[in-house]
Amino acid sequence: MIFGWLKEETKEKTEFGDFLEVYDIKQEWLAKKSKISQSLISLLTSDHSRTPKPTTAYKLIKVLREFESNIKKEDFW
Template identity: 40%
Template sequence: MFGMGKTRTKIGKWLDKYGVSQEWLVKKTKLGRNTVSRICSDKEYSPRTTTIKKLMKAIREIDPNAKADDFFDM
C-alpha cells in the first residue's frame, strides 16, 4: 500500500487515496522527483504558482473537480 508510515501532505494523501504513484506525477508534470517527493511529504513546503498549476493540471486528469485550495493554503 502506498504511503505506509510516511508523513503525508494533502497531495500525498490524495495520491494514496487514488492509488497514484509519485512517479506518475513526475511524468505528468515534468517536475523533478525531489520536488514531487517534497510536495507529497513536507507540510512546510510552499511551491511556486507555476508548480501548483502543473500539479493541478495533472490532478484534474483524475479528479476534474479538484481545486488548488484542496491541497494548498492560498
C-alpha cells in the same frame, strides 16, 4: 523507551500525499506527466511547510484533474 531518539520518526503525509495515495498515483508517473521533478513531488507529499510556486502547482493540478475534475490548488496548499 530510553533510546527513543534513535528510532526513526514517521512523517505524516500532507493532503497532497493523501490524494496521491487514495488514487494510487505514483510519484514517478506524476513527475513525467507534469514535468516536475520527482524530488519536489516527494517533498510536497511529506513536508507540510513546503508550497510549490504557482506555475508548479498549476502543472500538478492540471494532471490531477484527470482523477478529480473539480480539484483546486487550495485543496492542498
